[in-house]
Amino acid sequence: MWGSLAKVFVPKISEENHPEQMLARVGIKPKEITHVVLSHLHFDHAGGIRFFPQARILVQKAEYRYAYYPVRSQPKCRMPSQRH
Structure with a gap:
């Protein structure tokens, strides 16, 4: 679904907002x-x-199904340079 966007998208998170740091605070x-x-x-x-x-990971059945079998009629995410 994400195509080449998944290869270039890198979330940036500060050290103080990292999940491990936030949990450590509590x-x-x-x-x-x-x-x-x-x-x-x-x-x-x-x-x-x-x-x-x-952790046990919980996700709704419809979302899990879509992750493996996306609806072909729904547009995929694309890089701006790939849009026509």
């Missing part, structure tokens, strides 16, 4: 997180699950 370690609920599977959201190695 005394929680990432490995203590038991569940992560994702509203959708765009990589800029779902990509952070790597910070929670012990």
Whole structure:
């Protein structure tokens, strides 16, 4: 779905806003997180699950299905240079 955009999109996050740092402020370690609920599977959201190695990942069935079998009639995300 994301095509070449996934190769160039790099979210920038400051050290103080990194998930591990934010959890540390309230005394929680990432490995203590038991569940992560994702509203959708765009990589800029779902990509952070790597910070929670012990967590069970929950996502709605329709979103999970779409991630593997996208609707062909829906436009894909493209780089601006790829738009016609």
